[in-house]
Each structure stands twice: as structure tokens, then as C-alpha cells.
Amino acid sequence: MGKVISVVNQKGGVGKTTTAINLAASLAVLEYKTLLVDADPQANTTSGLGFDVKNVKIGLYEVMINDSSAKDAIYKTEFEYLDLLPSNIDLVGAEIELINLPNRERVMKHSMDKLKKNYDFIIIDCSPSLGLITTNALTASDSVIIPVQCEYFALEGLGKLLNTIKIIQSNLNPDLQIEGLLLTMYDMRLRLSNQVVEEVKMHFQQLVFDTIIQRNTKLSEAPSFGKPVITHDAECRGTINYLNLAKELLQKNGLTKTNFLEQPEMMN
Numbered sequence: 001m002g003k004v005i006s007v008v009n010q011k012g013g014v015g016k017t018t019t020a021i022n023l024a025a026s027l028a029v030l031e032y033k034t035l036l037v038d039a040d041p042q043a044n045t046t047s048g049l050g051f052d053v054k055n056v057k058i059g060l061y062e063v064m065i066n067d068s069s070a071k072d073a074i075y076k077t078e079f080e081y082l083d084l085l086p087s088n089i090d091l092v093g094a095e096i097e098l099i100n101l102p103n104r105e106r107v108m109k110h111s112m113d114k115l116k117k118n119y120d121f122i123i124i125d126c127s128p129s130l131g132l133i134t135t136n137a138l139t140a141s142d143s144v145i146i147p148v149q150c151e152y153f154a155l156e157g158l159g160k161l162l163n164t165i166k167i168i169q170s171n172l173n174p175d176l177q178i179e180g181l182l183l184t185m186y187d188m189r190l191r192l193s194n195q196v197v198e199e200v201k202m203h204f205q206q207l208v209f210d211t212i213i214q215r216n217t218k219l220s221e222a223p224s225f226g227k228p229v230i231t232h233d234a235e236c237r238g239t240i241n242y243l244n245l246a247k248e249l250l251q252k253n254g255l256t257k258t259n260f261l262e263q264p265e266m267m268n
Contacts, residue, residue: 002035002119003253004112005179006141011157012128014149015184015213017044019245020125022219022238023145025228026246028082032120032255035074038087039108039137040127046086049077050226053088061090063111064136065097070111078231083119091133098132105172108136130164138165139172143179148200150186150193150212155200179252182245184213211245213238 007020017040024036038045039060043053062068063085075084098104112122124137138144144165148154169176181204187193201208213219219238222229229238250256 002033002116002122003143004116004122004124004141006039006124006126006134006137006144007147008126008134008138008144008161009146009148009157010128010130010134010161011149015147015182016128017048017125018219018223019145019147019182019184019213019242020045020123021048021223022228022230022242023245023249024082024121024123025079025230026242027121027123027249028077028079029230029243030246030250030256031081032250033081033118035083035085035115035119035122037085037112037122037124037137039091039124039133040087041089041091041133042127043087043089043091044223045125046084046088047226048223049084049228051075051084051086053086056086056088059086059088059091060108061088061094064107065094070115094133095131098136104132105135105139108133109140112140130161135164135168135172138168138176141173141176143177145179146181147184147213148181148196150183150190150196152192152196154196155203178207179249180209181207182209182211182213186212186214188214209245209248211241211248213241213245216241 007016024034027034046053058068058073063070063073073085077084126134126137214237216238218233218236219229222232225232
């Protein structure tokens with residue numbers, strides 16, 4: 001049975017979609033069968049893998065609202081071990097349409113439970129909100145990864161998110177765990193970045209991933225080419241960071257003892 005992991009933070013611009021795409025691609029490169037679920041109406045995960053959002057006829061909205069089969073909504077990607085369950089702007093309406101449904105918080109879980117046997121990992125990219133779609137994702141998940149930007153106000157809103165996770169644990173999904181906090185957009189030249197790293201590690205200690213995602217031009221460019229960074233530039237800093245994150249995740253789950261890649265300091 002696969003492990004379902006949501007990438008979540010209600011703050012926008014912290015690297016959620018970047019993390020979801022590149023972690024999933026890295027797991028796939030390491031030959032773990034992975035499904036990437038786009039649970040954001042902006043559908044940046046879908047376009048970030050090179051799919052035209054306008055051509056998505058069956059996606060997460062149809063699965064959740066129209067009872068379409070999740071298997072019919074799965075798209076093959078350029079990676080042998082990576083599939084995509086896409087999204088489009090229709091998903092905006094799901095927030096309203098879910099309100100009157102019975103067990104509205106568990107709609108996504110029913111679909112994910114059917115798919116888990118086919119994958120080692122299911123990675124869900126959540127929208128920057130704590131609405132019903134994100135609640136569905138958390139209810140369907142075994143754990144969460146929380147990207148935390150290495151900039152001012154990094155911890156702003158984090159308490160609210162952690163409180164939401166506690167509510168989900170208490171009322172909907174008692175088995176939900178925090179996989180880890182992931183520090184993103186780190187710039188070693190900035191004192192502020194280093195201060196944020198120290199503060200987050202001091203507050204959350206073992207919950208923080210050892211891997212830190214550094215600012216990287218190639219990482220920022222890759223979505224415009226519809227590619228994960230590993231196929232855009234296999235040797236850049238962003239690729240190494242996300243491969244190391246995938247390996248750390250696997251180690252946390254007792255699946256591998258693969259050594260981390262060495263991180264050159266000044267690689268572009």
C-alpha cells in the first residue's frame with residue numbers, strides 16, 4: 001500500500017508546487033512508483049509537468065464531484081514511474097459543491113484509498129488555503145510535508161496550519177502525521193536565511209528535514225518548460241536538493257539507505 005503525503009501551507013509562494021513536482025519526479029527517478037495529485041485549482045502542477053490544462057477533460061474535480069473513476073483521470077508522464085492526476089480551474093467550484101455532500105471531508109479519501117495499492121507514494125499538491133479541498137487532502141493523507149520559506153514572516157500562519165492539522169487528527173484522521181517541515185528558498189549569502197533556519201530548527205527540532213532547498217535559477221526556470229528540474233538540468237543545485245529530499249524521505253520510512261549526493265556550494 002502506498003503512502004499518501006500532502007504538501008501543504010496556506011501561505012502562497014513558499015515552494016509547495018515546486019516541492020510536489022520535484023519530490024515526485026525524484027522518487028520516480030529512484031524507481032518508486034509515484035502518483036502526483038494536483039489539488040490546486042491554479043493547476044500549476046499539471047502545467048509544470050507539460051500538460052495543457054485546457055485539455056484536461058477528466059481531472060480531480062470530475063473524480064470528486066462527478067463520481068468519475070480516478071483511474072480514468074490518471075495521465076502518464078515522461079517518467080516511467082510517475083503518473084499525474086491533473087486539475088483545472090473547475091476545481092474552484094468544488095469548494096462550494098462539496099458543502100452539501102455527506103461525508104464531504106472524506107470524498108478525496110475514497111478515491112485515494114482505491115489508488116494506494118498501485119503506488120509506492122501518492123504526493124498531493126494542496127492549494128494555498130485551508131478550505132474543503134485541502135481538508136479533503138489532509139483527511140486522505142498519511143502525512144504532510146510543510147514547506148517553510150527562508151524569509152521574513154516564515155513562521156507567520158504556521159501556528160494556524162498546525163492547529164488545523166490537530167483538528168483533522170482529532171476529528172477526521174487520527175493517523176495523520178507530520179512528515180517534516182522543509183526549508184525552501186534558502187540563500188546562504190543572506191543572514192536572514194540563516195536566522196530563519198536556526199529559528200525553525202530551534203522551535204521544531206526533529207520535525208525539520210535535514211535537506212534544505214536552496215534558491216536556484218534552473219529550479220525556477222523548469223516549470224516554464226513543463227519539466228521537473230531533474231530533466232531540465234540534471235546536475236544543478238535544485239536537482240541535487242530534491243534528490244536528497246527524496247532519499248531522506250525514503251530513509252525516514254525505512255525504505256533505503258542510499259547515500260546523499262554531495263552539495264557543491266556555488267553550483268548554478
